Amino acid sequence: MFNTKFCEMIEINYPIIQGAMAWIADGILAAAVSNAGGLGIIASGNAPVEYVKEQIKKAKELTDKPFGVNIMLLSDNAESVAKLVCEEGVKVVTTGAGNPGKYMDMWKKHNIKVIPVVASVALAKRMERAGADAIIAEGCEAGGHIGELTTMALLPQVVDAVDIPVVGAGGIGDGRGVAAAFMLGAQGIQVGTRFLVANECTIHENYKEKVLKSKDIDSVVTGRGTGHPVRVLRNQLSRKYQKLEKENAPIEELEKLGAGALRKAAREGDMITGSVMAGQIAGLINKKQSCKDIVEEMFNEAETLVNKLGNK
Template identity: 55%
Template sequence: MRITKMLGIKYPIFQGAMAQIALAPLVGAVSNAGGLGIIASGGFSAEQLREEIQKTKEITDKPFAVNLMLMMQNISELVDVIIEEGVKIVTTGAGTPAPYMETLKKHQIAVIPVVPSVKIAKKMEALGATAVVAEGTEAGGHVGETTTMSLLPQVVDAVSIPVIAAGGIANGRGIAAAYALGAQGVQVGTRFLTTVECPTHDNFKQAVVDATDTSTIVTGRSIGGPVRSIKNKMIQAYLELENQKASRDELEKLSLGSLRKAVFDGNIEEGSVMAGQICGMCNEITTVEEMITTMFTEAEEVLDQMTHLSLVEKELI
C-alpha cells in the first residue's frame, strides 16, 4: 500500500521533527498543505505535549504525527498523551520503540522509526514498524555516517515495509531521485526552515537562506553525538575543544541552550543553527503550501522526462 493511502495524506512528504521548531504553526501548515506535519516532543512534559497537540488540532483537521526522542525519561507519559489525544502516527528516534510498540499498535498507531543504517532498519521491521525513514548524513541536526544515496537503496532492498528518504532533499529533483532509489516518499527538514510559517527568529531563517553548499559542519563525533549545523563562532569554539580532547562536560557546557539562542533569540553566532548540507539550495522564503506544491510539480515533470530518457544509445537495425 502506498504511504499516502496508509497515512491519509495527499503528498508523500514528512516535515522533519526539528527540535524546538516543529511546533503547531509549522506542523498545522504542513498538514493543511497535504503533507505530514510532525510535532517534535523532545524536552516536553506530558502537559506540554498535550497543549501542542491541541494547538495543532486548532489549525488542522488533517493527519499529523508526534516524534518521540526515545532517550527521554518520560516517554511512557508522552505515549499516554498521544493515545488520549487520538494521534495516529508516531515517528521515533534516539533509541528503540520496542518497549512501547505493543501499546502503540494496540491503539492502531502507525510507528515510523528514523534509521541511519540497514541493520537498524531490519530490526525496526522485525518489531512491527509501519515504515522507516532512512536518513543520510547530509541532514541537519543529529546524523549518522552514511550518505542518503548510499543508505536509501540498501534499506529499500533490505526491508519489505515502505521506506521514506531523508537527508539532502529540498526540491522536486531530490524527490524524483528518492523515488528512483526506491523510496515511497521523503522527509524534509532544512527547506521547511525557510518558510513563512516556521516559528524561528528571522535571523535563523536568513542564516539558512545565506548559506552555501559548504556552510555546514558536523560537531560532537568525539563524544558519539554527531550534529550538523551551520558554521559560526560557537561551532568553531566547539571544534577547537574537540581537537583538544575536551571532556563531554566541557563540550556540553559550551553548547548548553545554544539551540534556543538561535531559534528564539536570533543569536546566530553563539547559537546552534542546525541545518543540512542542502541549505545552499534553500535560498528563498515561501509559504509551506507554495513550497510543497512547487516541489511536487517539479518532481512530476522530472519523472515524466525520465520516462523518455534513454541511458544507452541503441543502434537501429
C-alpha cells in the same frame, strides 16, 4: 504520480513528512504541512509533556488532517509522551534515539502508525521486526543529529533490506531530490531544512536569514568525538566546539557548551553562540514560501523531471 502506498497508509495527498526539529517543529508548522497535503510533525524533544500536549491541541485547532509527534526515546519524558499520543488520538509517531519496542503494543492498540528514523540497515531490520509500519532512512546530509552514511548509499540498501515502506531523508530540498529518492526506491520523503524558511515556521527571523544566506560548504559536523554528531551551520559556537574537540576536551565541557544552544538560535535568534541546525541542502534554499507552495513546488518539479526522462 507520487500517490504511493505510503500515502494511503497515512491518508495524505503527498508522500512527504516534515522533519522533527526540536524547538522548531511546533503545532503551527505541523498543521500547515498537513493542510498542504503532507504529514506535519510536532517535535517533543526534551520538552515537558505539558508543552507537547499544548502543541497537539494547537495543531488540532488548525487542521483536521493527520499529523504526527516525534518522540526521542532516550529523552526523560519519552514514556509520558508515548502515553500522551494515545490519549490525544495522534495518528502517527516517528521515533529516534532508541528502540520503540516497549511502546509498540500500546500504540498499535490505539491505531497509531509507527515510523522510526534509522541511519543503518541493521537498525531498519530491527525496527521492522519490532512492528514498525514504515522506516525513515536518514542520510548524514541532514541537519541535526546524524549517522555516517549518505542518503544515496543508505536509502537503496534499506529499501532492499525491509518489506515495509521506506521514506528517504537527508539532503532533499527540491524536486530533483524528490525524484532521486523515488528512483532509489523510496515511497516517500522527509524534509526538514526547507521548512525552516516556511512562512508558518515560528523560529526567529535571524535563523531563517542565516539559512537563506548559506552556501554549499557552510554546514559542519560537531560532536563526532562524543558519539553524537550534529550537523549545524558554521558560527562562533561551532568553531569553539571543534577547537575543544581537537584539544580532546572532556565530554562534560562539550556538553556544557552545547546545552540550550538550539533554543538560543531558534527562539532567541542568537546566531553567534546558538546552535543553528540545518542540512547540507541549505545552500539550495533561497526564498521564503508557504508550506503549501513548498510542497506543491517540490512535487511539480519532480513530476516534470520524471516525465522528461520518460519522453527521452
